[in-house]
Amino acid sequence: MRDVSKREKDLRQVVREFFTDATADLVLEAHDCAAEHFDEDFAKYARVADILLSQQADPVVIAGAFLAPLRQYGSIKTDEIRSRFGETLAALVEQVFSEDVLRTDTEAHREADLQRFLTSISGDLRAVILRVGLRLAELERLVDQGDGERQDMAQETLDLYVPLADRMGLGALRTRLEDVCLHILQPTIYDELARSLEETRLEDEAYLALLTDGTKRLLKQQGIKSAIHSRKKGLYSLYHKMCRLDASPRDVLDRLGLRIIVSSVEDCYTVLGFLHTHFRPVPGAFDDYIGLPKANGYQSLHTCVYPVPDVSRKPVEFQIRTQAMHREAEYGIAAHWRYKSEAEAQAHHDRQLQWLQGLLSQREEAANHEDFIERLRQQVFGDEQRVGTT
Numbered sequence: 001m002r003d004v005s006k007r008e009k010d011l012r013q014v015v016r017e018f019f020t021d022a023t024a025d026l027v028l029e030a031h032d033c034a035a036e037h038f039d040e041d042f043a044k045y046a047r048v049a050d051i052l053l054s055q056q057a058d059p060v061v062i063a064g065a066f067l068a069p070l071r072q073y074g075s076i077k078t079d080e081i082r083s084r085f086g087e088t089l090a091a092l093v094e095q096v097f098s099e100d101v102l103r104t105d106t107e108a109h110r111e112a113d114l115q116r117f118l119t120s121i122s123g124d125l126r127a128v129i130l131r132v133g134l135r136l137a138e139l140e141r142l143v144d145q146g147d148g149e150r151q152d153m154a155q156e157t158l159d160l161y162v163p164l165a166d167r168m169g170l171g172a173l174r175t176r177l178e179d180v181c182l183h184i185l186q187p188t189i190y191d192e193l194a195r196s197l198e199e200t201r202l203e204d205e206a207y208l209a210l211l212t213d214g215t216k217r218l219l220k221q222q223g224i225k226s227a228i229h230s231r232k233k234g235l236y237s238l239y240h241k242m243c244r245l246d247a248s249p250r251d252v253l254d255r256l257g258l259r260i261i262v263s264s265v266e267d268c269y270t271v272l273g274f275l276h277t278h279f280r281p282v283p284g285a286f287d288d289y290i291g292l293p294k295a296n297g298y299q300s301l302h303t304c305v306y307p308v309p310d311v312s313r314k315p316v317e318f319q320i321r322t323q324a325m326h327r328e329a330e331y332g333i334a335a336h337w338r339y340k341s342e343a344e345a346q347a348h349h350d351r352q353l354q355w356l357q358g359l360l361s362q363r364e365e366a367a368n369h370e371d372f373i374e375r376l377r378q379q380v381f382g383d384e385q386r387v388g389t390t
Contacts, residue, residue: 011046015031026085031046034070037076038069045069047137048137051133052065055173055335056334057129057335067085068093068096068097068130071094078090081093095120096127096134098116102114104152107369111363111369114372122357128168132165132170136176136180139154139177139181142184150184155185158178158185159377160373167352169332171331172331176234181236182235182236190235193235197249212228212258214308215228218274222270222274228260229259233252233257241254250314253282253304254302256314256315257319258318259326261323262320265290265322267322271320272303275318275320286301295379297348299325299328299329303318304317333349
């Protein structure tokens with residue numbers, strides 16, 4: 001009998017705590033099925049479920065995360081999934097069952113594979129969430145390997161998976177996808193940037209700790225209840241902004257920041273006023289994504305302030321949002337089943353599904369593969385120029 005590790009015991013406990021008894025049983029049955037087949041390699045394939053649990057994804061997606069690798073490697077057939085786990089889960093796993101990377105040898109292959117990919121995700125948002133989790137786990141596994149296929153996979157991820165993750169509101173996964181792609185495609189730049197930030201890490205952490213304490217005292221004096229978290233910009237996002245501004249890491253205004261989470265929209269604007277009174281705001285560095293949300297539903301107030309005298313030479317960005325806005329920014333569509341009302345979740349689901357289905361018609365209108373990728377990038381990121389990787 002296979003030994004059950006502490007990690008697996010912890011995972012089972014998390015599943016039991018997070019889901020109802022019936023849905024937890026579904027997830028754990030899929031877990032046990034994967035464990036039986038993968039045995040010693042199970043931890044490697046369970047990483048997908050870990051990633052999606054951190055996104056608070058629904059039980060069908062988590063169960064699919066255990067079963068999709070089995071289907072991919074021929075260890076289980078769709079009929080067996082259907083008989084053991086039901087039609088919904090079988091259909092989801094079959095939707096994400098495909099070649100790892102779209103073919104690029106000919107334009108005809110590219111078009112056919114892209115059509116198949118878009119069709120597979122256009123009917124069920126859970127397929128997007130599961131595909132993103134599977135791709136992230138695979139890239140993070142491959143990051144230290146030198147095979148050529150990972151280069152194609154990383155570039156495809158920046159072209160397709162990152163815009164999809166962003167549009168679905170999967171902010172935490174988008175950052176991880178971008179950073180691992182930078183690591184694979186431009187390892188020298190990645191290492192140099194990581195080394196540069198490591199040199200200032202202790203100084204940065206001390207600065208953010210002081211600023212967090214000071215901000216907590218300020219808001220407490222004003223009677224505002226809040227949670228404050230420090231944040232650092234992802235390496236890819238930082239490098240992108242450095243390229244766009246032709247700047248060093250220290251010159252990027254939002255490299256360091258604090259997220260202030262409050263209980264209401266009114267409190268968001270009240271906190272903004274306190275911050276602008278207490279600190280000196282950087283002109284032109286304020287964005288109101290509450291009044292004008294991003295296309296993916298992201299909402300927050302962003303403002304940068306000048307360095308704090310006698311504390312640091314670094315500017316800092318404040319992001320101010322409610323708890324609901326924070327969940328949307330971090331987890332997006334993956335967690336709607338848990339936090340939104342059924343009507344709200346369905347309305348958002350329908351809007352996102354309509355957008356995904358629209359990609360099929362845009363693919364038909366595009367002159368070629370590169371034209372479609374550019375249209376997708378413009379839809380999601382607007383005029384923002386992404387980092388070149390070729």
